[in-house]
Amino acid sequence: MDRSSTGVEQTPTVRVLEAAARQSLHAPSVFNTQPWRWRVTPDALELRADPDRQLAHIDPDGRLLTLSCGAALHHARVSLTAAGWTVTVERMPDAGDPALLARLRTTGPADLDVPAGRLVDAIPRRRTDRRAYGDRPVPEAVLARLGDAVEAEGAYLHVVRPDQMPMLAVSTGRAADAELADPAYREELRRWTTRPADSGDGVPAATAVRPAPRR
Template identity: 40%
Template sequence: METMPDRRTLESAVASAGRTPSLHNSQPWRWVLDADGLTLFSDNDRILPATDPSGRQMLLSCGAVLHHLRTALIARHWATEVERMPDPTNRRCLATLRFHRTDAVSDIDLRMAEAIGHRRTERLPMEAPPQWEQTESALQTLVESTGVHLSAIAEHERPALEELSRRIGGERRSDAAYQTELSWWAGHGMYPDGIPPDALPPGQRTVATEREFPPGSATGDSAEAEDRAAILLLSTTTDTRLDWLRSGEALSAVLLACTARGLATCSVTHLTESESARVFLRDTARIEGAPQAMIRVGVRSGPVPDAATPRRPISEILFRTHP
């Protein structure tokens, strides 16, 4: 039985998984290949200390890249067995993967893998998603298998979220360390890191529940419209590093499933970065667990951007151990 993809297959899957969204496009992951499998590590040199001092968002990003990789591989007829947090003495070691060939590849698997290349983060206002009840139900079924709970923010709860977002924005404006970090990662477009100007709204914030970014050059028919996107909340019963990783996997599943259905998405990270904001979300959404991530889902009014946000070369994220 084959137990390892060939080099071309593995590198192709890792490159595809690199399309995973991450906080400010920081891409805080690295893969290490050995004779038996592949190991996912966090790249702690890429943590954003002013924005994400606990590393919560970093682990969410790493969980998302783990799910993206497994999705890319299953479409190439390689199934994966995952052990999460395998080494309690090494906090950077997040998961080990072992492989085996499989012919059990469904149409859903193929559509999810294809969605990796089509997904784009939509920070402009969106139209309401059609047939939302059916989509929400399908997403709940998809996420529950990961041990993460998905709930929708009700329309009457939206003003409270918008007020929370405005309050956080006001606090962040006077945070010099945060502003310095944001200005490096967002809007410069000089490196395969960070968010380029053409992925940012023309104003600081055109969606009330979104983070304030430096003005960019993204265009869309709904730039001045009211945002009608549905808002989803991912939460977990407990609040451990494993929960953060699993929440990232669930986040990836939702983003790809929505993209496969022709919907646009945007991860809303700033509303879950602080403990006080998470408490507010828990009370507002009336959930018993810990809020982990939020996602806007809707219909993009403008065209899908032709160019994808730059990503790190594979030489910076995939490494090989020596016998």
């Protein structure tokens, strides 16, 4: 979080906002770069992209950076909702300041939100799982629930049909080969997979999985 937040008077609202920003630090991010910055004001949380943590070669347009910040925004919003507050989110609130991605405000107490409570419990426990998928098909009912959850956030879930799998496997294999043949990609990968243990960011080699035949 932005150090300037420490200068803000510790009102109950500020304490709730700070707690939500802290929860959001568990969000997934590309290469675990954690490319976000929070500023706490007396009545709002402001989320900014951190350009120093953008992957200049892999992500020159900042799309993966923006998705990562979106995950942090989601976690902060869910945290405020679960704490019993109504929340408004303004995305890109200042046309003259494109790095300011969102501003969250709490507008008063809200009814208990049970689903938000379940989500907030999952925030510190969830992990990226890189193991191969199993053979068991995902039940239609689960796919439908995933689709609903994604659409509730204004996004779209594309389900890859079995007949599309070979094409997907070939294209991702080629993309991976092309990336690994690129020295600039390898350098960014090296940088974020060899971060000091106490940095709290990057992807430790231990979280990788061995290449194995997978469907």
